[in-house]
Amino acid sequence: MAVKRLLGLARPMVWLLLLLLTMTAQAAIDVQSFDDPALAQRFEALSGRLRCPKCQNESIGASNSPIAGDMRARVAAMLRDGASDAEIEDAMVERFGDYALYDPRFEARTWLLWGLPFGLIVIGGGIVALFVVRRRRTGDDTLSAQERRHLDGLIARHDVRNDEPGRDGEPERAGEPGRDA
Template sequence: MAVMRFLALGLALLLGGGLAWAGAIETREFDDPVLEQRYHSLTASLRCPLCQNQAIDDSDAPVSADMRERVYRLLLDGRADIEILNHMTERFGDYVLYNPRLEGRTYLLWGLPVALLGVGGLLVVLVVRARRNASAQRLSAAERERLDALINRERSQ
């Protein structure tokens, strides 16, 4: 019972906190639902330059408000997503991209997980193969003879 009450209290605090936080971020009106969708995905993928790990759609830093305003204006202006992202990185640097671009200095970043997966797969194949060979070799001539004898006895019964 006490646990339930504790959980309910925690949930209430969580929800209440969420609401209070949401109050700091302005809402925007869009006539076009597609534009609204793009606005939300863009502001969720841009990182606040002042805060360390917050998207601008979730940050009440003044610079985040300015950036949201700019995204909004550029969207109404008919700009493409890539143009808007470029607009931001030209001013605030690659730091603001939550998804780093694939380019010379990010090959390692993007390539490492794939390479590690490949190495892992290769290891599994090698280990399995080595085990299979090892267990097959372990039967000596005498053991094999005895195995054959056992199999034959089973068959003849």
Template sequence: MAIAPLRSMQLKGLCVVVLCLLVWLAGIAQAAIEVQSFDDPHLSERYKGLSQKLRCPMCQNESIAASNSPISADMRERVANMLRDGASNKTIKQTMVQRFGDYVLYKPRLEARTWLLWGLPIGLVALGGVIVTVFVVRRRRHTEETLSDNERQRLEGLTSRHDSTDTHSRDEP
């Protein structure tokens, strides 16, 4: 008689597992990113390239190809429509920048307002090279310095005192 409640519990547990699996699969199906279809394979390649180079304004460092946000879906749709209309990659990027700002570009354009962004790494490497060079030159000069007469006499006094204690300790045993 104890077997019937055990089977009932196992059946309930199995139902819960199956229900969780179905909910999980439904979530995955909803999360699937729509695929744009093109008649021309060249347009398809351009679409893939552009969608990888444009960043989702809502997500943190995620391309519109990988993002699941509604803004990315809108951007992907706009890119596909502009490609079908014959727009160039440059025009599409400019349109996206006008609409969403410079943040959508993974590689910011070289302009007057972005020169610091592009030049700072080069400037820091150059500054580091100058600092290392200055330290090396100073160190070489410091090691090449000769002793003054006063320092030389003091050194001779210390070494002669050391030599005399050395000879006394050798004679004692």
């Protein structure tokens, strides 16, 4: 029953989550043309990965600011000269710092940033495991004498019912008077 209700909730949740997948608008202002479509594709990718230093949160591909235009022009020029993506990113970081990259590199300064989510998952898993193990060990599932007696009674009654099969084929109703005693 509860499972069914959960499944009913799942569908609207999926739609809500899908909304999160909408992409930010990309609008390069100047047009960089490349003879090679592969270069154009790398240009698009780099424009999205590099962050405009003048802006709070815009890629150089989305920003109108003059410095973003300069950076796009430099990226395009370097691509035409045959530079690799890494070389282009290095050239930008050398001038504008780590801020120029949306995904910071993994280095001494950033290991905490990258590692924290995984660390938290491990810690959280550890805590859950600890709780499970502890609960098992303390034996919360052993019954007190009174509970045991109650359970035995229930089982006994159940066995009795099953021993007198299908009276008149009528489905049995719980809590019918006279049956309990």
